Amino acid sequence: MLHVHGLFNALLAPLYAGAAVEFLPKFTVRGIWQRWRESYPRDGSKADDAITVFTGVPTMYTRLVQGYGGMDAESQAASAYAARQLRLMMCGSSALPLPVMKQWENVTGHCLLERYGMTEFGMALSNPYRSARKGGTVGKPLPYVQVKILAEEGSENAATAEGELAVKSPSLFKEYWNKPEVTKESFVDGFFKTGDSVTIDDDGYYIILGRTSADILKVGGYKLSALDIEAAILGHPDVAECCILGLPDQDYGEVVCAIIVPEAGAKAKADEESRPVMTLEQLQTWAKEKLAPYKIPTRLLLWESLPRNAMGKVNKKELKKLLDH
Structure with missing residues (x-):
């Protein structure tokens, strides 16, 4: 609420x-x-x-x-x-x-019916209610909603490109209260810049890659989606929760760090045998068949739980603060 x-x-x-x-x-x-x-x-x-x-x-x-x-x-x-x-x-x-x-x-x-929206405009994209839904996507624009993808410098990309999602809708808000500069920076040609990086599949369904500020990692020249890597690692039977962060690295800019909350049964068995639930080497070996080499984590942390905000989302800002300390 x-x-x-x-x-x-x-x-x-x-x-x-x-x-x-x-x-x-x-x-x-x-x-x-x-x-x-x-x-x-x-x-x-x-x-x-x-x-x-x-x-x-x-x-x-x-x-x-x-x-x-x-x-x-x-x-x-x-x-x-x-x-x-x-x-x-x-x-x-x-x-x-x-x-x-x-x-x-x-x-x-x-x-599950997945959609996409923000407080600034309500709902913009949705999988269909009655026909087939595509997992891993948030569907297509709703009636009267216009969307486009912006390149990093703010220009419009080709239809199949990857970049920041921009939305124009009858329900779009007018401005941020008493924040004219923020309002100005948030719009381009009447479209609101959402701050979410997206791509489109062959059927025109939009895929959310993550927040441009927190979920897009820049590793050795590659732009990686943390959500994409998280989804793959969640397929591991011993993983209950997973969060992917980019940690600063002098050579690569960032490296892929996986913070994993182990599945309760796997953790109990590991504790009985006095061993870790998972090692980095074991995770990397398992991930070779699921991820491209440059997406495989090179750091691994095993935690009891992940910090979350009031909406239930993993609080990546808080996680980074904890790692800094």
């Missing part, structure tokens, strides 16, 4: 349509799964106050998948059945790693 996305999409739009919006005191894995099971018992009935739509952030779906994995067989069957009865499940606030999306679809049958 901290931004337009939550206020408009998750609250005001459902209320405008005549739906009821249910707030829980806080997000808990057990509470969400239980609420769905109560909505749709396995006897085929449906509760009067059954949940029909759920919207969450990537971290929530990661936690729900982990919680599902820790259930007994009977609870898994009841939970999966209940989740499949919901009409729609959406994901927003940050890019959803493709491995998590596939895991969720395997469990619940839902191909």
